[in-house]
Amino acid sequence: MLRLLSLPYLLMIASIVGALAPSPIAAVQRSRGDAGVPGEVIVRLVASADPHSFARSAGLRLGRSGANQIPGRPIYRFEVIDETTPGAKAKALAGNQQVIYAEPNYLGQVPEAQKRSSWVVGGDAGVYAAQWVAERIGLDRAHTVSRGAGVTVAILDTGVELGHPALAGRLADGYDFVDSDDAPEEVGNSSVSDAFGHGTHVAGLVALAAPEASIMPLRTLDDQGLGDLWTQVLALRYAADHRADVINLSFSFGEHSALFDDVIAEVTCTTTGYTDCRAQNRPGVVVIAAAGNSGSNTREWPGAWTLPGIVAVAASTEHDGLAAFSNYGAWVPLAAPGENVLSSVPHGIYASWSGTSMAAPLVSGVSALVRSTDPHLGPADVIKRIIGTADVIDAPVRHRLDAAQAIGAP
8 A cells, every 4th residue: 555655765765856946847838849858958977077077068067956866877967058959969968078978858748648638437447347458358367367466567657546446455655756755646637637647547457457466656747748758767767676577658758868778778677788787686677668649650769669678569449450549660569458448537437548558558467467477587578478479460560468378377
């Protein structure tokens, strides 16, 4: 159950996350089309570089509030103090001998908010449990073998309704990286917020697929489903450090990020020769990402990463086609039900929503089932098993999730 964190632990979190004042998520009106947070650039320096001296020579300064360094790494979030845009500043720094990489603090958003798709109220707990999705991916048979006990799934999203009946007894301790507190509650309302309820809906689908798994809610996105790269990275590391076994990412960036490369390698622990694994003495974290709702083969990150241990998920229909809105392509090896999927939303009710954000948490839940039956299986092997046991469908994405086959249910 969710519980209050101790004061010493809250002080430790505050030192890492800080009170972003003003919050980069709340301080400026913006859209997904912007390159990144205005006036911010992320730089990885060589280990010997002094960040303050570097900043003075490069027209930068370390932010005056908030977390400005990835703990234990020479990776910094700087403020641009000259007239240069973040994109131009990052390009200008690329040739600096002290710089390994530099990039804007990219903005991302949940795919459903990008397309202004919201939920439709209807159904109840019984309909939610018995909906077409459960039959299509064989959840009843899968649950005779495993229900996900002993596994934790972290959800980086808009938060959750902590008191929703569908999530009762299933929530682990979480954190709100937007408001810097220990209550990752949904904020906003559906009349003005395109993404309000998104995290609760996603959490309900993890609970549907893996009813005995623990769900760690990490609020990294505002009520419009917007968030920045820096916040997502802090939350990814937090999830791995707090023993998450699976991480669900139902948001997307339009740009590739070298920082995300670094952190995905840290949490999955699958990159050959990489020594900075966050999951010491245990397998790395399985990372599941929504492929995006552009209805094209346009790559969206983090799903477009081809690193071992992370997989992009497309949305399939009730008739095993590819949903018209779903992204596809060689970088998307797996689909799961994502059209008219019923799950929990705020105010203790249920609603249908369509998107690759609905497909991804079903794969996250099934990953929890696989991890529960074989805790020592590595992230790449979990994904390989799920894809290898999937049903073959006649669609641009050829493999559709099958929970029962993934865990060898009779």
